[in-house]
Amino acid sequence: MGVRPWLDDFAFSVPGERPAAHVVKPVPPSSVLLARDRSLQVFEELGLQRHESKCELEPSMGLDSYLGFRIDTRKGLFLLTPRRVCKLSKSAHSILRMQASGARRVPARALAAFQGLAQSCWLALPRTRCWLRSSYDDLTQMTSWRSSVRLSKQSVHDVQQFTRLKNSKYVGRAIWLKPETAELSSDAGPYGWGGKLWKPVSLAPAWGFWSAAEAEIHITWRELRTVRLLCEWYAEHLRSRRILLWEDNQAVVAIIMNMVSRSPELMHELRLLLDLLEVLDCEMHAVYIRSAENKVADFFSRLAAPRDYHLRQECFDGLMESVAWCTVDAFASAATARLPRYWTVSPEPGAEATDAFAQWWDHELVWAHPPPWLLPRVLQYLDHHPMARALVCAPTWPHEPWYAQLRQLADEELSLPPGRLRRDAFDAPARLESWPMTIFVVLRGTSARRRATRST
DSSP states (O other), X not given: OOOOOOOOSOOOOOOOBOXXXXXXXXXXXXXXHHHHHHHHHHHHHHTOOOOGGGOOOSOOSEEEEETTEEEETTTTEEEEOHHHHHHHHHHHHHHHHHHHHTTTEEEHHHHHHHHHHHHXXXXXXXXXXXXXXXXXXXXXXXXXXXXXXXXXXXXHHHHHHTTOOTTOTTOOEESSOOOOOEEEEEEEXXXXXXXXXEESSOOOOEEEEOXXXXXXXXXXXXXXXXXXXXXXXXXXXXXXXXXXEEESOHHHHHHHHHTOOSOHHHHHHHHHHHHHHHHHTOEEEEEEOOGGGOHHHHHHHTOOOTTXXXXXXXXXXXXXXXXXXXXXXXXXXXXXXXXXXXXXXXXXXXXXXXXGGGSOOTTOEXXXXXXXXXXXXXXXXXXXXXXXXXXXXXXXXXXXHHHHHHHHXXXXXXXXXXXXXXXXXXXXXXXXXXXXXXXXXXXXXXXXXXXXXXXX
């Protein structure tokens, strides 16, 4: 038995010079012809025959039709042929007509045929997988290939995209990647998110905190959402740029690069990101980075500690102006610190020390805003250290034993109405916004004691 070797659809290219603007400089004709002749010689040596009428042996910077695609090396793009665009558009129109006359129901076989045709265009139509994902989910309803399935509204919307491909900005995939002109790092933590723009200019890090509902969603969703939040934060600096994203979640990298996910929640967030990038006229290239190398984004995504909350900055500044500027924030995290010098419960980058009760408060004016359950220990510390001075921020809870004792110790009291506190961690006390607060000014008799309460 003999074996007949067969080679189908073969093409080759000869590299030329590509300046920064990605305009291809033609290769000398002699080099192209030598490469062509060498390829034909290899075919002969391997015993391969070529079909004369199907060969295109003259050097060209573009192929008008190759497996349903156009290859344009002048523009550096893979494109669809007009015939493929027409065929795909007709197939999409056919699906839309069927769903319009059948309460959004279409034959499963017809939908699968359309999906196969559309998927074959992915090389020149990068958003294909994104536009097909919802209809793939709908196809799981079928009980047999003779049954019909009901398209979701999202599927109908996505199928409509395939009817508008003529002269569409979505058609065309770059043969050569453009250089990145912006560099962004991103990370999501249990209580918040963070990131930084490194190029074209190095800007201050961006960060925020999750709501209770957001914190319960899977980490991959939070990581993907963080990318969009950072793009919104740095929008004016990212406009019309190609972004290099450093991301320490491999699933997010795959989702962004392939523009698809099986999760409906992730697909919704991905669509929002793609829409934002379109508005900003941006492209994004995501690259995986280990968490240990993503230090800045990782730090700012973990600013908040469990149950964190703080006094609003404008209210704090007003207190400092009206009373005295404190020198250190004694019960803080990186998220809640109101002063450049601060002490934390556990070691953190940026903190001067840990455990306020192990520090020497003499010669300091301490801003003491601890969780309510630590107020008895604050009172005990002040009792045992007569030189310690502090502004103690506490909820106005007159029924608590420590409240009356702090009143006796304080030189002055200032009352703050509800609404002066702001939550950082989603698990901060539930009714935090309704707490009235009292500032106990403990200056150790440096001014006459005033029992009358003053409001700020």
